[in-house]
Amino acid sequence: MSRCEGSTIVRHASTVLVGQLAVIAFGITDTLVAGRFADTALAALSVGSATYISVHISLMGILQALLPIWAELHGAGRQTAVGRSLRQALYLCVITIAVGMAILLFPEPILNWTQVPAELQAEVREYLSIVALGLPASLLFRMYGTLNQSLGKPKLVTWVQVGALFVKVPLSILLVMGIPGWLEPMGLAGCAWATLLVNYLMLGLALWLLKTQDFYHPYRIWSSLERPDWTQLKRFVQLGLPSGLAIGVEVTSFTLMSLFISRLGVVATAGHQIASNMAAVLYMVPLALSIASSARVSFWLGAGDVQRARRALRAGLVWVIGMACLLATLIGWHREAIAAFYTASPQVATLACNLLMWIALYHLADSVQVFCVFTLRSYGITVLPLMTYTFVLWGLGLAGGYAVAYSEFQFPTFSGLVKGSPISFWQTSSIALCLTAAVLLTVLWRAAYSFNQPSGQASFS
Secondary structure, three states, rough: OOHHHHHHHHHHHHHHHHOOOOOOHHHHHHHHHHHHHHHHHHHHHHHHHHHHHHHHHHHHHHHHOHHHHHHHHHHHHHHHHHHHHHHHHHHHHHHHHHHHHHHHHHHHHHHHHHOOHHHHHHHHHHHHHHHOEEEEEEHHHOOOOOOOHOOOOOOOHHHHHHHHHHHHHHHHHHHHOEEOOOEEOHHHHHHHHHHHHHHHHHHHHHHHHHHHOOHHHHHHOOOOOOOOHHHHHHHHHHHHHHHHHHHHHHHHHHHHHHHHHHHHHHHOOOHHHHHHHHHHHHHHHHHHHHHHHHHHHHHHHOOOOOOHHHHHHHHHHHHHHHHHHHHHHHHOOOHHHHHHOOOOOOHHHHHHHHHHHHEEEEEEHHHHHHHHHHHHHOOOOOOHHHHHHHHHHHHHHHHHHHHHHOOOOOOHHHHHHHHHHHOHHHHHHHHHHHHHHHHHHHHHHHHHOOOOOOOOOOOOO
């Protein structure tokens, strides 16, 4: 039975992974194109994308957290309830869109607080003002993706994401580099416009699929929009808000590094952008496995079979740890080739090569902790991960890296900590993630093996 669950999780995760890699390839494309255009464009992209990702993924996390709710309803065979719950979630989505656009259109407080160099700020603001207009389409498409993942049918989402990649790559190249005598180069703004157009393309295809595919008909998704159901919206907030905040803390502990590192100069910022880009690519594997595992665990909890939920949990964790070890080993072996692939600058490549060694440890811990966070949602546990992230990732990881990089204190040589370099941030963040993974895995195991409540009665703590 565990093998059966493992096979189901891997099939689901493989499909999700293909789609996620297509989306992450959007960022890789922008990094490669901006890097070939100018080092300053790559540095500005590092800051702009860090700001956008911090906002976007935090809000996306609120919507992604609804997956266990819809998976439980699916497991209980309540198809029309899934459609009604989806329509209620639109009210939550509208709020997230408004908050996100306000932050992206007025980023000055963030840029000033993190002391982003003045020479980068104008280009960063232009980038953010464009991608802000595409945020509604991106978050609505995330709802569509979460629905499909909760129902165990992610293929339609993947097809849309892969198809969009074939539009994004040539469009970014065209808009950034321009065409002599026909189209002026737009630089970093070209990346933003390409992202905006692709987001609306994906949303349009998602709406068309919802309307035309027979698979969705039993859920009655296109029924009239009901008045807000405050009881259901309260449950959404109880599950989604702590999850979104937790993801926000996790992501900002990662992306704020880019903003703080920007003070160290263009080489440091560009080298960090390569390392963070690779970390984001690696993250897609445990994320896909975690999404699939969470869907299976929630499905069996909704069906009232706690034992099979535990089997799904164990199978998912085995796959997450196995893949993390494999990818960490590969990244260590091929770090020089990876760095050379991203940049033609010897200085940037040397720094990136050093950073990629820390990415290997970072990825191992990151894989375990993201699995724990996603599956803990299936048991209604959302506040504890938020508290752990806040104190450990922000406190030890981000603040610790800042202290090492910029403090006047002289650290002992044997500590291995590197002052005045992006390496210090990756060192402390890796240590913080290891501690986070240890705490959350302990909590998850205790929750899974003490959970005996009937379906739908999880306590959202």
